[in-house]
Amino acid sequence: MTMIYKAGMAEEVQKDQAERLRLIMRNKDETDEQKRRQPRIITISSGKGGVGKTCIAINLAIAFAEERKRVVVMDADLGLANVNVILGIIPKFNLYHVIKKQKRIRDIIVDTQYGIQIIAGASGFSQLANLSDDDRSNFVNELKNLGYADIILIDTGAGVSQNVLTFLKAADEAVIVTTPEPTAITDAYGIIKSISAEINGPNIKLVVNRVRSVMEGKKVAERVINIAGQFLNLKVDNLGFIYEDSVVPRAVIKQDPFIVSAPKSKASESIRHLMSRLLNIEYSEEGGFGRFLKSIFGGRV
């Protein structure tokens, strides 16, 4: 009798343990799922203005979309919005309405004909450029909760304000854009220095825009990376470069992204190489110029 009772107990205990294990596994799956559902946040920043951040953000986003990634581009340049201008779109609502608490971020996201979504900036409201700490953390939390998106590209605007630092801190990767101009290089170093002061800062990747030769791209990148290593003890990755290309200003005037209007141009091929490095995928292109770039960059990081 006792034996039977004990056997029954043992069975109960076993069932209990199995149930507990199932619960642990389910919870683990849920946290993995939650983690997986958080979009990858990549900021595009620079020290100096006008170096090509917005052009890069938009065209890089479209390159990601070509690889079937769900991408949202956010114009966080609260002083001077231009993501929607470059795309020729005038959304009804923008970040102004979010800051004024009239809308949530997810309510102002709009689809575009290019397979990417955008969050338009609060153009002309530079007096709002410095948000409160609460507003800033709400912003970041809302972005992190856009679970359906694979990648969120944030065009932060130039320089380092408190707002820019908030987005940089929340990012998985910070892409810093410079051109070969000495002032742009010095300012790129300046913004890298500001990021280096942050604990748990993002992974920093450098892009040299508007280069005229491979040598120029390499030299500029090496200079910035060496100085950051030497004076800040910071590792900056070389993501690559983008050629100076007349299709870029032409596309801005036509309000049509160059990766769409001139897919085989030097600038477009350069962007696709940056994309493939960020996704860590092999980029195969038919064209001769693409193959040339590949021989410089290599297929993988």
Ligand SMILES: Nc1ncnc2c1ncn2[C@@H]1O[C@H](COP(=O)(O)OP(=O)(O)OP(=O)(O)O)[C@@H](O)[C@H]1O
């Ligand atoms: N690879 C390139 N080749 C030729 N021109 C370029 C290239 N990249 C950018 N430009 C030119 O630089 C201009 C500024 O680019 P963009 O608006 O993307 O810079 P930005 O860094 O976003 O500027 P801001 O700091 O004002 O937001 C473009 O309108 C274009 O004419």
Ligand SMILES: [Mg+2]
């Ligand atoms: Mg811009």
